[in-house]
Amino acid sequence: MFQVNDNFQKLPGSYLFSTIAKKVSAYQQENPDKNLIRLGIGDVTQPLAPAIIKALHAAVDEMGAAETFHGYAPDLGYEFLRSAIAKNDYESRGCDISADEIFVSDGAKCDSSNIQELFSADCKIAVCDPVYPVYVDSNVMAGRTGVYDAKTEMWSNVIYMPCTMENGFVPEFPKETPDVIYLCLPNNPTGTTITKSQLQEWVDYANKNGAIIIYDAAYEAYISEDDVAHSIYECEGAKTCAIEIRSFSKNAGFTGVRLGFTVVPKDLKRQDVSLHGMWARRHGTKFNGAPYIIQRAGEAVYSEEGKAQLKEQVAYYMKNASVIKSGLQEAGYTVFGGVNAPYIWLKTPDQMNSWEFFDYLLANANVVGTPGSGFGPSGEGYFRLTAFGSYENTVAALERIKKM
Amino acid sequence: MFQVNDNFQKLPGSYLFSTIAKKVSAYQQENPDKNLIRLGIGDVTQPLAPAIIKALHAAVDEMGAAETFHGYAPDLGYEFLRSAIAKNDYESRGCDISADEIFVSDGAKCDSSNIQELFSADCKIAVCDPVYPVYVDSNVMAGRTGVYDAKTEMWSNVIYMPCTMENGFVPEFPKETPDVIYLCLPNNPTGTTITKSQLQEWVDYANKNGAIIIYDAAYEAYISEDDVAHSIYECEGAKTCAIEIRSFSKNAGFTGVRLGFTVVPKDLKRQDVSLHGMWARRHGTKFNGAPYIIQRAGEAVYSEEGKAQLKEQVAYYMKNASVIKSGLQEAGYTVFGGVNAPYIWLKTPDQMNSWEFFDYLLANANVVGTPGSGFGPSGEGYFRLTAFGSYENTVAALERIKKM
Numbered sequence: 001m002f003q004v005n006d007n008f009q010k011l012p013g014s015y016l017f018s019t020i021a022k023k024v025s026a027y028q029q030e031n032p033d034k035n036l037i038r039l040g041i042g043d044v045t046q047p048l049a050p051a052i053i054k055a056l057h058a059a060v061d062e063m064g065a066a067e068t069f070h071g072y073a074p075d076l077g078y079e080f081l082r083s084a085i086a087k088n089d090y091e092s093r094g095c096d097i098s099a100d101e102i103f104v105s106d107g108a109k110c111d112s113s114n115i116q117e118l119f120s121a122d123c124k125i126a127v128c129d130p131v132y133p134v135y136v137d138s139n140v141m142a143g144r145t146g147v148y149d150a151k152t153e154m155w156s157n158v159i160y161m162p163c164t165m166e167n168g169f170v171p172e173f174p175k176e177t178p179d180v181i182y183l184c185l186p187n188n189p190t191g192t193t194i195t196k197s198q199l200q201e202w203v204d205y206a207n208k209n210g211a212i213i214i215y216d217a218a219y220e221a222y223i224s225e226d227d228v229a230h231s232i233y234e235c236e237g238a239k240t241c242a243i244e245i246r247s248f249s250k251n252a253g254f255t256g257v258r259l260g261f262t263v264v265p266k267d268l269k270r271q272d273v274s275l276h277g278m279w280a281r282r283h284g285t286k287f288n289g290a291p292y293i294i295q296r297a298g299e300a301v302y303s304e305e306g307k308a309q310l311k312e313q314v315a316y317y318m319k320n321a322s323v324i325k326s327g328l329q330e331a332g333y334t335v336f337g338g339v340n341a342p343y344i345w346l347k348t349p350d351q352m353n354s355w356e357f358f359d360y361l362l363a364n365a366n367v368v369g370t371p372g373s374g375f376g377p378s379g380e381g382y383f384r385l386t387a388f389g390s391y392e393n394t395v396a397a398l399e400r401i402k403k404m
Numbered sequence: 405m406f407q408v409n410d411n412f413q414k415l416p417g418s419y420l421f422s423t424i425a426k427k428v429s430a431y432q433q434e435n436p437d438k439n440l441i442r443l444g445i446g447d448v449t450q451p452l453a454p455a456i457i458k459a460l461h462a463a464v465d466e467m468g469a470a471e472t473f474h475g476y477a478p479d480l481g482y483e484f485l486r487s488a489i490a491k492n493d494y495e496s497r498g499c500d501i502s503a504d505e506i507f508v509s510d511g512a513k514c515d516s517s518n519i520q521e522l523f524s525a526d527c528k529i530a531v532c533d534p535v536y537p538v539y540v541d542s543n544v545m546a547g548r549t550g551v552y553d554a555k556t557e558m559w560s561n562v563i564y565m566p567c568t569m570e571n572g573f574v575p576e577f578p579k580e581t582p583d584v585i586y587l588c589l590p591n592n593p594t595g596t597t598i599t600k601s602q603l604q605e606w607v608d609y610a611n612k613n614g615a616i617i618i619y620d621a622a623y624e625a626y627i628s629e630d631d632v633a634h635s636i637y638e639c640e641g642a643k644t645c646a647i648e649i650r651s652f653s654k655n656a657g658f659t660g661v662r663l664g665f666t667v668v669p670k671d672l673k674r675q676d677v678s679l680h681g682m683w684a685r686r687h688g689t690k691f692n693g694a695p696y697i698i699q700r701a702g703e704a705v706y707s708e709e710g711k712a713q714l715k716e717q718v719a720y721y722m723k724n725a726s727v728i729k730s731g732l733q734e735a736g737y738t739v740f741g742g743v744n745a746p747y748i749w750l751k752t753p754d755q756m757n758s759w760e761f762f763d764y765l766l767a768n769a770n771v772v773g774t775p776g777s778g779f780g781p782s783g784e785g786y787f788r789l790t791a792f793g794s795y796e797n798t799v800a801a802l803e804r805i806k807k808m
Contacts, residue, residue, distance in 0.1 A: 001614035002583045003524035004677045008685060015688055043475040053468040056697070057461060063660070064457040066794075070660040071447035106510050106662075106692075113690035117545065120407035137689045141521065179406040210405035256467070256474040256696045258510075273408045281412060284419055285541045286517035288510075291698060292660045293460070390470075 007143045012150065016133060016374035017041060023358070024368055037397040039324070039385045040368040042188065042343070044253040046316060048297075049309035052252065055300035059293035073289030076280065077104025077261065081295045084302040085261060089246070095233035101265050101276065103283055104298070106290050108218050108247035108260040113138035114286075115214055115243060115262070118278050119180055126159035126178035128171050130189055130375030130382070132216070135182040153377045162378040163190060165347065169336065170194050177209045183232075184216035186223060189375045189384040190345040191321075191337015196229040203232065206241040210270075213242040221251030221314050223340045239265035243275070250342065252301045252310055259290055259298045317342050320394040321387035327398030328385075342387040345372070357383050365400035411547040416554065420537060420778035421445060427762070428772055441801040443728070443789045444772040446592065446747070448657040450720060452701075453713035456656065459704035463697035477693030480684060481508025481665065485699045488706040489665060493650070499637035505669050505680065507687055508702070510694050512622050512651035512664040517542035518690075519618055519647060519666070522682050523584055530563035530582035532575050534593055534779030534786070536620070539586040557781045566782040567594060569751065573740065574598050581613045587636075588620035590627060593779045593788040594749040595725075595741015600633040607636065610645040614674075617646040625655030625718050627744045643669035647679070654746065656705045656714055663694055663702045721746050724798040725791035731802030732789075746791040749776070761787050769804035 013019070020040055028036060048056075062068035076082070082099040090097035105111050113134050116125075123144060127135050136158060139145050146157030154160060159178045161171035169192035171183070183202065186193040206213050215232040223230055232238045244263040248254035264276045290298075300306045325338040334347040348357040354371035361367050361383075372382030387394070417423070424444055432440060452460075466472035480486070486503040494501035509515050517538050520529075527548060531539050540562060543549050550561030558564060563582045565575035573596035575587075587606065590597040610617050619636040627634055636642045648667040652658035668680045694702075704710045729742040738751040752761040758775030765771050765787075776786030791798070 002616045002674050003527060004674050004679070004682065005522055005524050006675075006677075008522070008682045009677065011685065018688075041476070045470070045473070045475065047470045047473040048467045050468070053464060056464040056467070060457060060460040060464060063452045063460075064454070066449070066451045069449070069451040069657075071449070071657075072445070072659045109692045110690060118409055118412070120409050121547075123406060134689060141686070141689065143525075212406045253473075253475075255476045256693075258692060258695045270406055270408050271410075273410075273413065275408070278408065278412050281415065282545070285538060285545065286514060288513040288662060289660075291662045291695065293697075294695060 005141070007141050010148055011137060011140055012148055016370070020358075020368070020370065024362070027362055034366045036366050036368055037389065037393045037400075038368045039389050039394070039397055040370045042250070042386050042388060043255050044250065044388050045390055046253055046313050048253055048257070049306060049313060051300045051303055051306035051309055052297050055296045056293055059296035063293060070292040073292055073295065075284045075287060075289055076100075077102065077290065078292070078295045081298050084299050088302045090231065090233065093230055093234055095231050096239070097233055097263055097265065101263055103262045103264065103279060104290050104295060105260050105262060105287070106258045107249065108216065108245050109134060111245045111260055111262045112214065112216055114282070115245070116142055116144070117282060118275055119144070123179040124157060124159060124176075125180045125182065126161055126174055127182045127376075128163045128184065128187065129160040129377060130163065130372060130379030131182070132184055132188050133375065135214070160376070160378070163187070163192070164378050165334070165336065170198060173205055178211055180212050180214060181206060182214045182216070184218070186219040186228075186341035188219065188341070189343055189370065189372065189379065190382075191341040191343030192345065193223070193228050193340045195227045196234060197227070199229050199232065200235045203235040203238045203241060207237050211241065212268075212270075215242050215244045217244055218247040219250055219341045220246065221310075222318060222342050224318070225340055228340055233263070233265075239267040241268070243268065248298055248301060251314065253313060254297075257294055257297060259294050316391065317387045320389060320391055323391075323394050323398055324385050324387060327402060331402045331404070338387070344385045344387070346383050346385070348381050348383055354380055354383055361401070364404050365397065367397045367400060409545070411545050414552055415541060415544055416552055420774070424762075424772065424774065428766070431766055438770045440770050440772055441793065441797045441804075442772045443793050443798070443801055444774045446654070446790050446792060447659050448654065448792050449794055450657055450717050452657055452661070453710060453717060455707055455710035455713055456701050456704045459700045460697055463700035467697060474696040477696055477699065479688045479691060479693055480504075481506065481694065482696070482699045485702050488703050492706045494635065494637065497634055497638060499635050500643070501637055501667055501669065505667055507666045507668065507683060508694050508699060509664050509666060509691070510662045511653065512620065512649050513538060515649050515664055515666045516618065516620055518686070519649070520546055520548070521686060522679055523548070527583040528561060528563065528580075529584045529586065530565055530578055531586045531780075532567050532588065532591065533564040533781060534567065534776055534783030535586070536588055536592050537779065539618070564780070564782070567591070567596070568782050569738070569740065574602060577609055582615055584616050584618060585610060586618045586620070588622070590623040590632075590745035592623065592745070593747055593774065593776065593783065594786075595745040595747030596749065597627070597632050597744045599631045600638060601631070603633050603636065604639045607639040607642045607645060611641050615645065616672075616674075619646050619648045621648055622651040622654055623745045624650065625714075626722060626746050628722070629744055632744055637667070637669075643671040645672070647672065652702055652705060655718065657717060658701075661698055661701060663698050720795065721791045724793060724795055727795075727798050727802055728789050728791060731806060735806045735808070742791070748789045748791070750787050750789070752785050752787055758784055758787055765805070768808045769801065771801045771804060
């Protein structure tokens, strides 16, 4: 008799963004005349850059002729894309990562949820709190997280590392040593990050304790300060303890295009087993490559034309971040992030909890944001706004908030 | 201290097609003057149909303008594609499957390896033997298959259902009742299939025993005989026991485009848990949708223009199948498949084993095929040729084989 994987039933309630969508839809139905501005979800709004559109059209044409048609892609990604990544994202920053340590995928969400398949069943994970929900949820489904306490909103077998204004949003080494440490830097949702020397301490800690760091660098393109690492491999010793996950979603607007990659260094081994070999086997068995035309679009991200156009796109969003940050400060809010990331994290005023502020902002400014508590218990009392809207909408939203 | 998932280490040797590639490359190096014809891998060679190219270009243009740009797709797929699938693949065949029971993905390989995440850890699986290796390998990685015996090439905790010329390639109900039954029909690698009434017996068996059928219908477009079901939902009662996986790879040449879907009926429940709900949660947590432009290409598969062009493409490959089948028969081989599938399965002559015949064919006809033993122990003594080459190459290959 077939039995289901009952770990799925342990997952509490619905996904954060579904709850928000329902609330917004109910409000809109009751107030059809109100013009809502959405600064909630981390989805981009600017169209793909011309260099990328050009590459996509060219690749589509190739697929239409027998001589240039491409069938199954290499499991690990086309050489042209892996080389462009190695050169532009790693070599240029002095990181010794070769093309064959890079695994191209259909996006960082898949990679960051699939990577736990390499861990033994009893590995204990540590996450920053608040955090992108996928790290914990994918481990819940695999049965690694213990029991959920609805009151504290915490799992019994997960190590939480609070990141709050009290510690400057810098995670501290936990009391109990974890087997796996998830770090997303610059951070989603807080928009904050840590310095390269602080990151070096985490690398040293992992190497000393035999832990593995899953380093999510999805927001790397938004870093503006010099003492922040763009890749964990800028730190000495990272190749023996860290896997890095990257996305094209935020630096190139690929949220609907789907492309990402994961770096698993060949030096990363445990119990004499190569994690590079394991991930290659996982890719070969369970994945069939990202689409050829999409990989050509990824290559265009690294062309001179593409780089120039995307620099402008990132600047556009960071101008929004600056509008949000300074607007909120003018309105008297305590604000974090927005300097090395497209997210602004604010302390809710007047002791409101995150969801109370969500309702307050929706009703009084008709602006949709994301309650901090949706990212973990230490997010309670905070709220996230994103810089991914249009400039006009962002300015209008802040005018409304200032008048509130 | 981090420990790896040691189930990965249980996987024997390298992937079948890597071994073939190495052997072929070695032969080519020693014989640089020989012109090899590859009828081994199930990869298509015809370019994408004009209707699909047109849809891709149009969707790329949409992505280049702010007003028509598409960010994150709905996790479960765009409504326009799900509706087209429901109407054309199910309604048209009298199957009561609604659009919201269809989950769009980036390909059937991913779905058929990820689907096991819904099973409890102690579920026992049954597979046809020989079979597409992904079903077993994905369960090995999840720790469900027991111990591998290198001599018999079998896993201690997998139920094998031999499909050989002795039973007409029709799997028999196993002695031990499985929890999950994988059926790929028309079958890869044998190219054979079963009648709709034989499939109905499997549906009845699963419902009676509380088992679940994972039905891989990737080759459905190649069915030419009337008494063969295109979908398992043509059988009565299938909605309470079966999940169906479909691909655009073989009917529309999408091996390098990446699109597929899985049907999980809402009636499919176990222990009061909806498998539809579980798969939706899995998609929402671990997947971010197939690319917008690729889903538009999928929609074009169902346009009148697309359907006409793809009917010709399938006919092209089936003409190759017929060339292979009749050519082999003329040369005195015992041959199966090739009528409802693009694969031809032949009995190796003169008591040769599968790999001996591989070497013999490579050396004497310079034709590359796939050893049947690579698909499971009951594939020993058989050999697979595919119809996915060009017509000219296929004819040339058979001329060489006839002269052998």
